Amino acid sequence: MIPDDSRFESDPDELLPGDPPLPDGWLVDTVDPAVDADVDRLVELLRGHETAGRGWAGADRDGVLVEISDLGTRTRENVVVRDADGVIQAWGSVHDRAAGRMLYVHVVARDIDHRVAGACSRVLFAWAEGQAREVGAARGLAVQQIDTGAFADDPRQHAWLAGAGFDRVRSWWQMSRPVTPAEAGLVPDPERWEKNGVLFRAVGSADDGMPDEADLRAVHEVLEGAFTDHFNSREETFAEFVHRLRQDPGHRWDHWWLAEIVDAGAPVAAGALVATESISDDGPNGSYVDYLGVLSNARGRGVAKGLLHTVIADAAARDRDRVGLEVDADSPTGADGLYTSMGWTTAYMTQSWHKDVPVATPGVDA
Template sequence: MIPEDNRFESDPTDVLPEDPGLPDGWVAETPDGHDRATVERLTELLRDHERAGRGWAGSGEEDVLVEVSERGAAMRENLVVRDPAGRIQAWGSVHDRAEGRMLFVHVVDRELDEPLADRCSDVLFEWAEAQARSVGAARGRSVQQIDTGSFADDERQHRWLADAGFEKVRTWWQMSRSVEAEEAELVPDPERWERKGVVFRLVERQGDGMPDEADLRSIHDVLEGAFTDHFNSAEETFHEFIHRLREDPGHRWDHWWLAEIVREEGDHVVEPAGALVGTVSESATGPAGSYVSYLGVLESARGRGVATGLLRTIIADAAARGRDRVGLEVDADSPTGADGLYTAMGWGTKYVTESWHRDVPVS
């Protein structure tokens, strides 16, 4: 299920000026995702970036490998800036997320002097803009969006984004809920249970352990339908969707649930109504947690307790696995009031992030 070929320019010299304005001896180049020292340094940069922005680090080498290893090469490109000693001082990554939407990771060493940090930042933005034009042209777009993020308290990142022409467009609450061992009894069986004509079940597995493709397509269809009118929704093909989610370090097939409405009038009919894609969030200091990557309910099925049932399912599953928490992200500006459901079920905001966008004319 590999998507189409990479639509980015892989050679930085093709998209950056001959002189990008770096000091003598500094270079901008593509990192070697096979090099252990490179992966370790990028992990260090990312963790320092997280500590500065929210007070603690959560990422590890697996999160970096998603960006720089061969498994991410179909949809991503990377750039690093090295000082004369060869030490990486800045890192940018672009991800062809869906038609019209390019994600951008922008990380600069926190110990650099301000003028040097500013110049490294400028190089990353110049490169990302050129990559946006490249991927936009390959997709036949006249305008390509760059979508990047920031922690709400990261003033340095805010300044750079605003100076580069980005606009803050959304705020996100990163929420967490503690899990108690007795909550394993919240539902009869996380693998399959039923309530008021709605069946909640894991995706079915084939003899080789792989999930049933029909179930995966049902989940994709539900999520595409549920998020059609949501902020910055962009159509994503089934193959792009599966490829991207399988890249997640916390991906597990036994964390994908479907909710189906069983209609008994006349012929026995089962209709997909909701879907939850969960992942594992590892911790270096304690038990792993579960994370709700996606939760969607079709409009035709709302009001039947589908979202509540799916959330109770992942809580019960986490408790049965000995986990201590379930996390999720909610749009702070959403008109649907989803945060009310999460708060009522015990979730609280742990930290806040922001989305910043810039539209780049492709021509």
């Protein structure tokens, strides 16, 4: 369930012992989503971080506001480092993602002195570890994982992460596939179609126009079951799952699909796909596959391929020009073969870096 109050510590001073090793006049501070200058600066920092790491920027205000707005205060916390003029030069964001897994965003300006940048980085890491102890203790854990990402071509970030005790644990292909208008006919109707005893359909709607809760729960159950043995899978409650996905700026209820086996009587949910809308500033929007899962007892029946055909046809019908997704580059399953055979190619690569933080304070019994 979603906590009524945040599990994080909102005062950074409580997590950073003594004076942070920053230049005179620099300070560690909170960020106010109502201050346009702060939001704009965070977007600027994140876009600079993306450009340095992969060659182009995609961050926008909506994405930043997910991290810092009041909507996410129960599961997120943020900190910034301001220079002597009050300009934000570094930003850390933590997200209580699921039991034992805390996501962490670590961004430092690219145009400041490298020694000052390193000092900012150390402050952010110290704050993040403090937050890991806070959220881990609130969840009753002995160890809390910090899970953060880096672009594969970002040596500065890699050096900082390794120096802070993080281990690179996984690589990911960020893939994209072009969509043509003709592919709107790839399936009979993205809302509902059937092939070989498998029914592919969008989640239903309740009388109030909201999605049918039973269908949403079916999607959650399928994904929890499909990813049980996957890398770094952590149990996420239904409330956590829905709350988190609704915060995505591209969230659309009509981008959720179920695949059901219907050749043996009552329909049985066997696969699910959750997508979002990718907003573009200078061209058509795209679709992005956040989740695609198939239960083990339904594999080999074309469920994954059928769901992918559905999201492609849906994107084409909406005049979108691409569908993106992420693939585990280190997975032994060879799942990437399906995507490449269907036209996906790798745009860039990212990495996952982890650090396990003991929750008990050193010298104090847990």
